[in-house]
Amino acid sequence: MSKLRWILPAVAGVTLILLYLLWNGFFSALPASDRVRLLSDGFFLVGMLLLAVGVLFFVRKQGGFDGLGYGLKRAGQALRLRERHSDTESYGDYLMRMREEERSGGLTLVLPGLFFLLIATVLTFVFHLYFDV
Secondary structure: OHHHHHHHHHHHHHHHHHHHHHHOOOOOOOOHHHHHHHHHHHHHHHHHHHHHHHHHHHHHHOOOOHHHHHHHHHHHHHHOHHHOOOOOOOHHHHHHHHHHOOOOOOHHHHHHHHHHHHHHHHHHHHHHHHOOO
16 A cells, blocks of 8 residues: 555656647657657646645645634534534644544655656756757
8 A cells, every 4th residue: 555655646647747748739740849848848737736736735734724624614514504503622622633633744746746847857958958949
């Protein structure tokens, strides 16, 4: 299970890159400069997507969204009439319960995202060194 947590984001990223390349006609008769640019764009988009989602998971693990979650939970309870007068937990109890839950840290998304961004950076340098118009 541990290796699958690392492989799955990479496989999903490569799949998204292939879909991006298919969408933009990478496999049709394009000049080499356009192909390198499309590869760079695909790796950049997927790298930023994985990195952003991984950072959000990290912030969630650190408790950055606990207050928002508590507020949304209380607002949802206030909108339901039958639970309006029921016993609700305090913010402190909510925080204690959230600290006990196991949360994923997002590192399994951040590292593949950084790897894809590194590949995009290399491809961008290749594009500007050999094909810059």
